[in-house]
Amino acid sequence: MQxxxxxxxxxxxxxxxxxxxxxxxxxxSLVFGNTPWLFKGDRPQDREVPDNVDLILLSQGLEDHAHPETLKVLDKSLPVVCSPGGQAIAEKYGYETIHSLNHGEVFTLDTLEIRAVKGSPVGPTTLENGYILTDLTTQKSLYYEPHGYHSEELKQFAPIDVVVTPLINLKLPLLGAVIKGQETALKVCDWLKPQVILPTxxxxxxxxxxxxxxxxxPDGTVQEFAEMLAxxxxxxxxxxPEPGEAIAVLSEA
Structure with missing residues (x-):
């Protein structure tokens, strides 16, 4: 797994x-709702689109997960697996094959299994997706949730080899953590017993x-989390991870 x-x-x-x-x-740029005055993300230069992509996976329909400009330039013949929130975005940009997963539903592509699990709340009524990806040949698995909201239902899938989730908190005054790390990441490590955890x-x-x-x-650092985990x-x-650098996270593929 890389x-x-x-x-x-x-x-x-x-x-x-x-x-x-x-x-x-x-x-x-990364902008929410065409309001760059409120929030705008830029990088020094665009990233190259990776070669030979087999699948696009979207956990949410928000711009930092289903990014409009990026979806415009990607190959529309690529299959998209997404949350119901991401489905409308993929449809808007003309993707030909879209598999929308509700919580508990599974999509399989050859020996790759993608299971949707409960993820982050977005607004008062929408609960977006986390995912468990499993190699059905080796049984190696990865869990991804981008905002640090972890359902206790995950316990039934333990152990999971790799976890990708926030390791620090991002907080707003009065509202508290909009992205949860630290304690929630410690909890999911306790539940899933992963070999490796990476921040997102x-x-x-x-x-x-x-x-x-x-x-x-921001509240905390990755180093502080590592010390807490120890x-x-x-x-x-x-x-x-270093951006743009491929990492072999497990000794076996």
Whole structure:
């Protein structure tokens, strides 16, 4: 299993003989609702679109998971697996094959299984997706949830080899953590007993501007999380990826 971090929530996952582009933001700026004055993310230069992608996987319909400019330039013949929130975005940009998964539903492509699980709340009524990806040949597995909301239903799928989730908190005054790490990541490690955990949602070669950045505050560091995890004697290894650098996270594919 090999992972390449592409900034923000974006990853290239290579497992079960497939190349999965997860929550891709590769080109242009990251803006929510056409309000760059509120929040805007930019990187020094666009990322190259990875070659030979087999599948696009979207956990949410928000711009930092279903990025409009990126979805415009990707191959529309690529199958898209997504949350119901992501389905409308994929349809808008003309993707030919879309598999929308409700919680508990499974999509299989050859020996790759993708299971949708309960993820992050978005607004008062929408609960988006997390995913468990499994190589049905080796039984190696990966769990991804980009905002740090983990359902206790995950316990039935333990152990899971690799976890990708936030390891620090991002907080807004009065609202509290909008992205949860630290304690929630410790909890999911206790449940799933992963060999490896990697941070997502914060970091990478990105600069953020806008009014919201005056109030959005990080709480904790990856190193602090690693030290907290060590006190649990869990055996889980923390890997902080370098953007654009492929990492073999497990000794076996």
């Amino acid at each position: 992972l390449t971090y592409l900034d923000s929530n974006s990853w290239l996952i290579e497992m079960a003989g497939k190349r999965i582009l997860l929550d891709p933001w590769l080109v242009g 949602a914060a970091g990478g070669d990105v600069h953020f501007d806008g009014f919201l950045m005056k109030f959005l505050k 006190t649990q004697n869990s055996g889980t290894r923390v890997i902080e």
